[in-house]
Amino acid sequence: MWRWFHKLGSPRSFYLISNRLLPWLGAAAGLLLVVGAVWGLLFAPPDYQQGNSVRIMYIHVPASILAQSGYLLMATAGAIYLIWRIKLADIAMQCVAPLGASLTFLALVTGSIWGKPTWGTWWQWDARLTSTLVLLFLYLGVVALRSALEYRESAGRATAILALVGVVNLPIIKYSVDWWNTLHQPSSFSLTEKPAMPAEMWLPLLVMVIGFYCFFFTVWILRIRSEIIQRESGTEWVRGVAGS
Amino acid sequence: MKFGPMKPHRRQRLMVVGLIVLCSSAAVMLAMMALEENVNLFYSPNEIVKGEAPVDTMIRAGGMVLEGSVVRSETDLTVDFVIGDLVAAEVPVRYTGILPDLFREGQGVVARGRLTPEGVFVADEVLAKHDENYMPPEVADVIARAHENETPAGESGGQ
Amino acid sequence: MRFESFADLLSMSGHGAFVWSAYGITLLVLVVNVVWPLLTIRQRLAGLRRADAPGVVEDP
Numbered sequence: 001m002w003r004w005f006h007k008l009g010s011p012r013s014f015y016l017i018s019n020r021l022l023p024w025l026g027a028a029a030g031l032l033l034v035v036g037a038v039w040g041l042l043f044a045p046p047d048y049q050q051g052n053s054v055r056i057m058y059i060h061v062p063a064s065i066l067a068q069s070g071y072l073l074m075a076t077a078g079a080i081y082l083i084w085r086i087k088l089a090d091i092a093m094q095c096v097a098p099l100g101a102s103l104t105f106l107a108l109v110t111g112s113i114w115g116k117p118t119w120g121t122w123w124q125w126d127a128r129l130t131s132t133l134v135l136l137f138l139y140l141g142v143v144a145l146r147s148a149l150e151y152r153e154s155a156g157r158a159t160a161i162l163a164l165v166g167v168v169n170l171p172i173i174k175y176s177v178d179w180w181n182t183l184h185q186p187s188s189f190s191l192t193e194k195p196a197m198p199a200e201m202w203l204p205l206l207v208m209v210i211g212f213y214c215f216f217f218t219v220w221i222l223r224i225r226s227e228i229i230q231r232e233s234g235t236e237w238v239r240g241v242a243g244s
Numbered sequence: 245m246k247f248g249p250m251k252p253h254r255r256q257r258l259m260v261v262g263l264i265v266l267c268s269s270a271a272v273m274l275a276m277m278a279l280e281e282n283v284n285l286f287y288s289p290n291e292i293v294k295g296e297a298p299v300d301t302m303i304r305a306g307g308m309v310l311e312g313s314v315v316r317s318e319t320d321l322t323v324d325f326v327i328g329d330l331v332a333a334e335v336p337v338r339y340t341g342i343l344p345d346l347f348r349e350g351q352g353v354v355a356r357g358r359l360t361p362e363g364v365f366v367a368d369e370v371l372a373k374h375d376e377n378y379m380p381p382e383v384a385d386v387i388a389r390a391h392e393n394e395t396p397a398g399e400s401g402g403q
Numbered sequence: 404m405r406f407e408s409f410a411d412l413l414s415m416s417g418h419g420a421f422v423w424s425a426y427g428i429t430l431l432v433l434v435v436n437v438v439w440p441l442l443t444i445r446q447r448l449a450g451l452r453r454a455d456a457p458g459v460v461e462d463p
Binding site: 182183 | 254257258260261264265269272273276284285286287288306343344346348351354369371372373374375376377379380381382383384385
């Protein structure tokens with residue numbers, strides 16, 4: 001296990017392993033997202049109160065889930081970098097940030113578009129909405145800090161610390177709807193209870209969530225490869241990749 | 245490199261990482277606790293009845309629209325209704341304007357406005373709050389019909 | 404299929420503008436996310452190939 005971990009930690013073997021993984025992940029992402037979107041848009045039932053606007057759920061919920069999972073992955077990569085100084089962990093952390101920011105943006109925008117017809121407002125300073133906005137700023141902070149610091153080593157450490165400090169926001173986002181009065185409704189899903197919606201609604205949602213996960217990893221790997229090519233451009237093997 | 249028992253300098257870094265997460269969490273949690281009141285988006289009917297909400301100040305009130313309490317004016321868009329909660333506290337609300345589509349008796353709302361000294365909440369914005377349950381209209385119909393059959397006629401209110 | 408006609412699908416009984424704009428923005432964000440790193444990878448590899456062009460490096 002450790003050896004495998006360590007082998008994956010070298011940029012070169014990551015590049016080679018991801019070569020084989022990438023087509024499958026990409027294909028799965030494309031397939032699941034198309035199936036899920038068509039299912040959600042055309043075949044899933046409308047809601048008895050919200051009507052067809054409930055179809056926004058099939059993108060809003062996966063985007064929100066990935067925005068939060070992405071942050072957890074970024075902070076984990078940051079912690080690994082701080083402790084073991086594995087170069088790839090730094091690369092992985094830097095590469096999540098813009099992707100996570102775009103998904104958080106998506107969660108906020110689709111939520112806003114969904115909020116208008118259901119709640120009657122685009123935006124409220126509600127605890128769930130505000131903490132998600134904070135998540136966007138944390139991602140943007142990581143991106144900004146990375147580009148502001150010149151030395152790769154100190155930039156890596158500083159962004160990792162920022163990412164770790166922001167971890168506290170994740171439970172706040174998750175439990176905001178239970179801890180405080182909010183406009184946002186509590187979660188429809190939990191590990192212990194059955195979903196608060198019928199299978200004809202949660203199945204397409206599940207397809208979309210898995211699709212978003214595959215998409216996330218596809219883009220993450222693509223970004224990591226791009227960064228590896230730049231950082232290792234002096235090495236023989238990257239020149240080999242470029243030449244072939 | 246060899247992994248086995250963690251090297252001392254790594255264990256030290258691990259503790260630093262743990263401390264960063266712990267300290268920042270503690271700081272934010274303390275701040276949250278101090279801000280408790282302000283983090284809540286709205287006052288519940290119970291808090292308003294107990295006099296915890298300031299009078300004649302812009303605040304938000306949230307609760308369930310009580311069944312059968314909605315009275316629409318015949319001359320303008322003014323609507324009167326009563327919001328309540330599980331503790332059976334009730335606050336009358338008056339609003340003039342267009343209500344959101346999801347506004348229904350038995351549904352949650354969040355209203356923004358001022359509480360008059362007489363205890364009437366005069367709203368200038370009413371938002372619909374929906375719950376976490378989703379279902380197709382057919383299923384909702386079936387449930388509503390089953391519900392009607394269970395309860396004696398006349399007792400089942402609402403649409 | 405939940406909709407009778409294409410016009411029905413577009414209007415979604417009044418919610419069409421909301422639903423379709425949300426899906427449109429999502430598509431845009433997802434496509435940009437994929438295309439961006441693909442372009443930078445291609446650019447970087449092309450840059451390396453140029454640097455490796457004949458006469459610059461001792462490659463056989």
